Amino acid sequence: MSPLPATSPARRRLTTAGLAAVCATAAAGAWTLAGGTASAGTISGALYRDSDTAVARWVTANPNDSRTAVIRDKVASQPSSRWLSSFNLGTVQAEVTSYVGAATAAGQIPQLTLYGIPNRDCGGASAGGAPDLATYQTWVDNIARGLGSQTVLILLEPDSIALQTCLSSSEIQARDAALRTATQTLKGANPNAKVYLDAGHSAWNAASVQASRLVAAGVADADGFYSNVSNFNSTANEAAFGRSVLSALSGQGVSGKRQVIDTSRNGGASGDWCGDDNTDRRIGSYPTIATGDANIDAYLWVKPPGEADGCKYAAGSFQPDLAYSLAGSAPNPPVTTAPTTVPTTAPTTTVPTTAPTTTPPATVPTPTPAAAGCSATYQTTSTWSGGFQGQVTVKAGGSAIGGWTVTWTLGSGQTISQAWNGELSTSGSAATVRNVSWNGALAAGGTAQFGFLANGTATTPAITCTAS
Structure with a gap:
């Protein structure tokens, strides 16, 4: 609309x-x-x-x-x-x-x-x-x-x-x-x-x-x-x-x-x-x-x-x-951190089965080795019939990094239709997202996020982050 x-x-x-x-x-x-x-x-x-x-x-x-x-x-x-x-x-x-x-x-x-x-x-x-x-x-x-x-x-x-x-x-x-x-x-x-x-x-x-x-x-x-x-x-x-x-x-x-x-x-x-x-x-x-x-x-x-x-x-x-x-001539947006849950003591709303679910997303941290300089955490932020939305938080390790690359293997029947805050490429079932110009350089402990829309059933992938 x-x-x-x-x-x-x-x-x-x-x-x-x-x-x-x-x-x-x-x-x-x-x-x-x-x-x-x-x-x-x-x-x-x-x-x-x-x-x-x-x-x-x-x-x-x-x-x-x-x-x-x-x-x-x-x-x-x-x-x-x-x-x-x-x-x-x-x-x-x-x-x-x-x-x-x-x-x-x-x-x-x-x-x-x-x-x-x-x-x-x-x-x-x-x-x-x-x-x-x-x-x-x-x-x-x-x-x-x-x-x-x-x-x-x-x-x-x-x-x-x-x-x-x-x-x-x-x-x-x-x-x-x-x-x-x-x-x-x-x-x-x-x-x-x-x-x-x-x-x-x-x-x-x-x-x-x-x-x-x-x-x-x-x-x-x-x-x-x-x-x-x-x-x-x-x-x-x-x-x-x-x-x-x-x-x-x-x-x-x-x-x-x-x-x-x-x-x-x-x-x-x-x-x-x-x-x-x-x-x-x-x-x-x-x-x-x-x-x-x-x-x-x-x-x-x-x-x-x-x-x-x-x-x-x-x-x-x-x-x-x-x-x-x-x-065109505006500066790049600020690097965001992970979203803060809206405070409330009331229960979440039940939504129709065709709408994104309100089940709290599963978060599975998958840190890369310390030498790589970054780790990545995946969330399924919403699901619906035939698709889902994913979000990945990249975190620098104990020292600053100049860029990052996140890779994972798509599940059976999964395809990515859109990504933001990162440059997406796929080859068969291999998915790769690299930082864009404004969110690659991270201070020690700093974070950046990217998200994507995908077709298929949501799974929790094993993801790898490599710093550059």
């Missing part, structure tokens, strides 16, 4: 001066690598990278394209939000259950963007959604049933609060009530769900205006608000705007809220909002909850890089030229 981005007319009407200011602010240090041990808001754990995305499918289908390596390493390797934008009452619960179940099995935090409110985008390029508010509530009820019990991040209805120009006063009141009810429904179904409401962005409504609208829409029941979805304002500008919104909320008796910022394409460059679907833009900070700002819960890629706005290309369609342009 391709998400339909928020493409409101108000987003397009950024002034030239406003764009210049945004780009000047973003120019220095635009691609901050926000990983590591920096403090964050209220979330702990690791963000979930969905293997079933438009960019992942494109990478798999185009291994020899000259753009593939950049798109794979800098876009497909990163977690982004799953959009629920194709309004379907009959299937949305199963979709959410499957997605959240896969994230739970991986011990990671899923991110959902709900985009189905009636009259969304005021009839613009991303028009659609539920036929009426009563049906919308049924849709939200079905989503809530699939949320499980662990931490999940929910971005509720982009543009729904910042864009109200097409609504009458009574329609605004009805929408506010619907958002308030949706927030209560989602939080009631899963108390560990983090629900954030629409705050537009720093070059749109004034902070005081946006705060008043958030209060009317029930932000007191939510965990906070998000900003900059499908937009390009710098992280610094959005953080300053967020502080102003928080201050205005406090003045209206609402405190303890946090911000989420979409950094999927706010890494600099200039141009019209809709010019050639923004081939002149760049990705911003890689997704992380280590924001270093107690007011900000996460930098997320809410709008998946490479998915169009509806200007030159159809809204939500994946365009490799856009992804390549966004990522």
Whole structure:
């Protein structure tokens, strides 16, 4: 499913001066690598990278394209939000259950963007959604049933609060009530769900205006608000705007809220909002909850890089030229460590038999000899009928290494359809993964990870790591 981005007319009407200011602010240090041990808001754990995305499918289908390596390493390797934008009452619960179940099995935090409110985008390029508010509530009820019990991040209805120009006063009141009810429904179904409401962005409504609208829409029941979805304002500008919104909320008796910022394409460059679907833009900070700002819960890629706005290309369609342009001059992502299990005392959710299972994956360490300088640990992070997802953590030994190679023998009937964060080659049943340019050099005790999707039945292979 391709998400339909928020493409409101108000987003397009950024002034030239406003764009210049945004780009000047973003120019220095635009691609901050926000990983590591920096403090964050209220979330702990690791963000979930969905293997079933438009960019992942494109990478798999185009291994020899000259753009593939950049798109794979800098876009497909990163977690982004799953959009629920194709309004379907009959299937949305199963979709959410499957997605959240896969994230739970991986011990990671899923991110959902709900985009189905009636009259969304005021009839613009991303028009659609539920036929009426009563049906919308049924849709939200079905989503809530699939949320499980662990931490999940929910971005509720982009543009729904910042864009109200097409609504009458009574329609605004009805929408506010619907958002308030949706927030209560989602939080009631899963108390560990983090629900954030629409705050537009720093070059749109004034902070005081946006705060008043958030209060009317029930932000007191939510965990906070998000900003900059499908937009390009710098992280610094959005953080300053967020502080102003928080201050205005406090003045209206609402405190303890946090911000989420979409950094999927706010890494600099200039141009019209809709010019050639923004081939002149760049990705911003890689997704992380280590924001270093107690007011900000996460930098997320809410709008998946490479998915169009509806200007030159159809809204939500994946365009490799856009992804390549966004990522080409960005730095490599930080080397990740093993994901942290999301803390909870509640049981995991039972998912349909066709979805990834929630059985804790078996981990079998297979260290190589000390002289080789590295070891490797395998996990089956999820399984489904006819396939599975594997993950390998490489760890340097007592001294630094400049690169690594992992090898193993595929089981009977197994084939690998996709790999990320490593260069895969196969010969018969022999599988080999070598580091990519940015995750080969490891300090003593340092780690890197790669993952893969495979057809066949999951097994626990004996794997070997060789350092170089």
